[in-house]
Amino acid sequence: MLLDYVLEYVYRGSWTTWILYRTMSILLIEAFYGGSHKQLVDLLQEEIEDCVLFTLPAKKWHWRARTAALYFMQNVPASPDYRILFASSVLNLAELIALRPDLGKLKKVLYFHENQLTYPVQKSQERDFQYGYNQILSCLVADIVAFNSAYNMESFLTSIGKFMKLIPDHRPKNLEKLIRPKCQVLYFPVRFPDVNRFMQEHKEAPGSKGGEDSCLVMDLPSQEKNGETSELTSISILPHESGYDKVQSGLDSQVPEGLLCPLTTLAELDKPTSSKGTSPSEEEDSKPMGVNLSNISGRLDNQEKPLHIVWPHRWEHDKDPESFFRVLLKMKEMGLSFHVSVLGETFTDVPDVFSEAKKTLGSSVLHWGFLPSRDEYFQVLCMADVVVSTAKHEFFGVAMIEAVYCGCYPLCPKALAYPEIFPAEYLYSTPEQLFKRLQNFCKRPDIVRKHLYKGEMSQFSWAALRGKFRSLLTTEPREDL
Known part of the structure; x- marks a missing residue:
């Protein structure tokens, strides 16, 4: 015909x-x-x-x-x-x-x-x-x-x-x-999403003032950013993989019971921390929580909120969660305050280090587990301050790129595909270097929040x-x- x-x-x-x-x-x-x-x-x-x-x-x-x-x-x-x-x-x-x-x-x-x-x-x-x-x-x-x-x-x-x-x-x-x-x-x-509605006042998505390429839509895991207080630091560890990074395992994808924690409202994160040094997650531990960006009040400045760290990778050995948690536990032992969100996809066999770390980190945990909603994921990334990778196996890293697009300061190994993707100042060579960078950010979270990313994201866009x-x-x- x-x-x-x-x-x-x-x-x-x-x-x-x-x-x-x-x-x-x-x-x-x-x-x-x-x-x-x-x-x-x-x-x-x-x-x-x-x-x-x-x-x-x-x-x-x-x-x-x-x-x-x-x-x-x-x-x-x-x-x-x-x-x-x-x-x-x-x-x-x-x-x-x-x-x-x-x-x-x-x-x-x-x-x-x-x-x-x-x-x-x-x-x-x-x-x-x-x-x-x-x-x-x-x-x-x-x-x-x-x-x-x-x-x-x-x-x-x-x-x-x-x-x-x-x-x-x-x-x-x-x-x-x-x-x-x-x-x-x-x-x-990468088809970057329009995250302007999720951004906190001190943040701006890379290229958000540009033309049609500045806001690209993509169904990828989001990164979150959190505020800091003078003594407390928040870290969010999300079970999402860089965007939708391929699973390198033959295991069935699933979300084990108890891994998904409710989301803390941004309004609650804006509340001043108590004089006793308790974190927002400690004060609201018994209350139901959920992301509600319309409640952002912006009452606290950049120095009054604890640092918020996000880890948005698959919960598998090739992402080296052990190294990440060792750094966090060392920070906690030193009395540094932070919040953490651990996001990412989970599978049949979850490394034991996750359940152990969750108990030890206690009230420092803001989010723990896979976020099935794309909007929730990007909201968390927009809340967070720093996104960390400890991967031993990475050929691109969509999750890290998404987090940076949401305003997170990236810290990546000086290896694998990362030197190709990120400028040298965002790379570390040893776990000790990672610890020192995070330690300094915990003490001065305003440095991270005022930082303007020096790399180029548009080259990875679908546009x-x-x-x-x-x-x-x-x-x-x-x-x-």
Whole structure:
């Protein structure tokens, strides 16, 4: 039918031709439909025409990596309209193409949210070799391989040789040389939300005075900021992962009972602390709490509120919560006052350190657990003063970027993808350096609250990156399609 065709004018050299061809379709396949993986394909489907999406739930990560290709072989219908296949590196693309030769003719784009060659496993097992091996095979089959950061790309490519030495004998050679020409860096596109309605008076979202790019909307976990008092510091630890960072575990996502604490109202946080040095959370411990930004009164200045720290990451070992809590407990032992909000996604096995830290931190805790509401999450980030990462595994860090957009001062390891994303003054090299920075901020929270972030957030926005993604997902029809 004529409606199935598009008339395309193409200029080539000194002559012109008219080409009739079917409307191009983009096949989006996501084997782990959650976190940043879900955000990306949802965004592409919403913003780019002619996309069709097939997914598997974000559970049992290891099983998705092992078996997703067979599932999609049976559940993706054949169509002569497909022109491009876009998938994340969870999928074994080589297996899918072998099972579905019709998809092998498409332009195949593989996107890396993370790579398995550098994942810090707790206990190395030979069977884990498969996950990195699958990603290498997928790269060999793909036409274009995109990474969410230069760190992700280089750590993957430069680890291939060492990784393949795990094979007992007859090892393949020169794989990096075969794969590198296909690779490019394409930052994860963040659609920042309009958080101006959540901002406290002393805060301003980066780029909030700009044009259309200044307020970008994105379904990502939010960061919170809190006030400080001269003697008290507040820290909020949220169970959200940088935006919707992909879960690096094969465990089912869930919210264990008792992890989700009610939110403290901003009006309560504005109340002066008592002369006895009790924190707002101690005074209101028995009262029901909830975020209500309309109650912000702004009665306390920047020096009268305790520092509010937020930790918005997955509750898993690769985010190194042990290091974070050791720093906080040391601060508490020294009599420093703060509030903390621990946000982020939780799974079947929650490290014991979380329940232990919650008891020890006591009244310093403002929020504890996953916030399912996007608005609540961003409200907390807008309340907080400092956002901390102690990760041992990070290839981009949507949650940190979101928190900074909400006005938080970032403190990140001087490693992984962070030096690529944040200026040097926001990086620390050792846990002791992190402790000293937080100690100083507890004593002078006004320094953090008056600080203007010196980095650039707009380069990570969908507004800045959509042209590159559109180019990636377009192609001229080929005669063999």
